[in-house]
Amino acid sequence: MQRxxxxxxxxxxxxxxxxLVLVFLMVRLSGDPVxxxxxxxxxxxxxxxxxxxxxxxxxxxxxxxxxxxxxxxxDFGKSLHFKKPAMPMVMKRLPATVQLASxxxxxxxxxxxxxxxxxxxxxxxxxxxxxxxxxxxxxxxxSFWLALLMIYFFAVKMRWFPSFGRDExxxxxxPGFVMGFGSMxxxxxxxxxxxxxxxGEDYIRTAYSKGLNPRRIYIRHILRNAAIPLISVIGVAFGxxxxxxxxxxxxxxxxxxxxxxxxxIGWRDYPLIQAIAFFTSVVVVVLNLLTDVAYTLVDPRIRYxx
Numbered sequence: 001m002q003r004x005x006x007x008x009x010x011x012x013x014x015x016x017x018x019x020l021v022l023v024f025l026m027v028r029l030s031g032d033p034v035x036x037x038x039x040x041x042x043x044x045x046x047x048x049x050x051x052x053x054x055x056x057x058x059x060x061x062x063x064x065x066x067x068x069x070x071x072x073x074x075d076f077g078k079s080l081h082f083k084k085p086a087m088p089m090v091m092k093r094l095p096a097t098v099q100l101a102s103x104x105x106x107x108x109x110x111x112x113x114x115x116x117x118x119x120x121x122x123x124x125x126x127x128x129x130x131x132x133x134x135x136x137x138x139x140x141x142x143s144f145w146l147a148l149l150m151i152y153f154f155a156v157k158m159r160w161f162p163s164f165g166r167d168e169x170x171x172x173x174x175p176g177f178v179m180g181f182g183s184m185x186x187x188x189x190x191x192x193x194x195x196x197x198x199x200g201e202d203y204i205r206t207a208y209s210k211g212l213n214p215r216r217i218y219i220r221h222i223l224r225n226a227a228i229p230l231i232s233v234i235g236v237a238f239g240x241x242x243x244x245x246x247x248x249x250x251x252x253x254x255x256x257x258x259x260x261x262x263x264x265i266g267w268r269d270y271p272l273i274q275a276i277a278f279f280t281s282v283v284v285v286v287l288n289l290l291t292d293v294a295y296t297l298v299d300p301r302i303r304y305x306x
Contacts, residue, residue, distance in 0.1 A: 005289075005292065005293065005296070008288075008289055009289065012285045012286075012288070012289055015285055016281070016285060019277075019282075019285075020068060023071070023278050024063075024067050024068075024071075026274060027274075032056075033056055033270070034050055034051050036268060036270065037080060038050050054077075074087045075087065076271050076274050076275040076278070077271040078271060079264075079269050079271055080267070080269045080270070081263075081264070081269045081272070086271045086272045086275035087279070089260065089272065089275075090275050090276050091279075093255065093259075093260050096166060096254060096255050096257075097241075097245060097249070097254075097257045097258060098242070099172065100175055100176060100179055100241070100248075100249070100256060101238055101245065103172050103176030104177070104178070104179030104181075104183065105179075105180055105183060105234065105237060105241065106176075107176055107177055107180040107184070108180035108183035108184040108187055108237065109234070111188075112131075112134070112183070112184040112186075112187035112188040113187060113188075113191050113230070115130065115191075115192075116131060116187065116191025116194075117192075117218065118131070119132065119188070119191075119192040119195075120191065120192045120193070120194070120222075121195060121199070123196065128192070131192060132189075132192070134184060134188050135184075135185045135186075135189035136185070137185060138181050138182050138183070138184045138185015138186065139182070139185040139189075140185075143181065143182060143247060143248060144247045144248070144251060146178050146181060147178045147247070147248060147251045147252065148251065150174045150177070151174065151251070151252075154174060155174070161173050161174050163252070164252050164253035164254075165252075165253055165254075171252075175248055175249070175251075175252040175254055178248055179241055180237075180241075182237075183233070183237040183241075186233050186237070187230065187233055187234070190229055190230060190233055191226060191230060194225075194229060195218075195222055198221075198222050198226060203221070204217065204221060207221060231291055231295065232291060235287050235288065235290065235291035235294075238287060239284040239287045239288070242280060242283050246259075246261055246262050250262050260272070261273065261276045264276065
């Protein structure tokens, strides 16, 4: 197990180094980074002053070393728009995004996994048809379109929930549901297919022949063996929610990292964009490591195969 986790940790370190290289090249691949960061109407003197201030006049290897030296301690410079250090601004927005992503994931798990279990246990039943329909919709309905529909019906027409902001507990219901809707579709389909496959295995038939409680069989044997692909989807879904919530946070005016990166792109605030991109990548890599740890806890065979 230690060798398996150590190999994953080494891989994560190389991935983070590659991400830092990509973040460094983000504003340099298109040519002169100054032209991306300053207004088009800026004078030549203003451009040269900005170039010297940002260090773009130095050789590229020197710029890379200075960038890496600061980035490893979380220093990505100051935001061009807010005139504040970029990384503390990202960290300030993190709790709102984590809250929204967690709410969406919890909704997805609570709704999708029971539907998948019932659908796999009783193929063709009403609940199975509901689960299959949810799986199809979750994989095909655009999140921004669902968000607009929910705002129209539940906020404008029925006035059940607020349409924007983070002022009360009701504020998280609609954006959380929209955030987790895609994951619901993936989880319900994966759970159903896993149950259908596992329930036909020899050890499941043996458990039934021994007279074990069906509920115990499903929880202890079927669900546990279906947990590995579910863990993978849940880990990926949470990481995607943290990094891919731009549209949802913008539509619902949710004050998280997604809304911040949308603003940073509009303002061409590249130091802030770099900080968000690197921090989000670190979170995804850490989530993947935690997913690997969860694999070893659920299935001991991975400890020896790794």
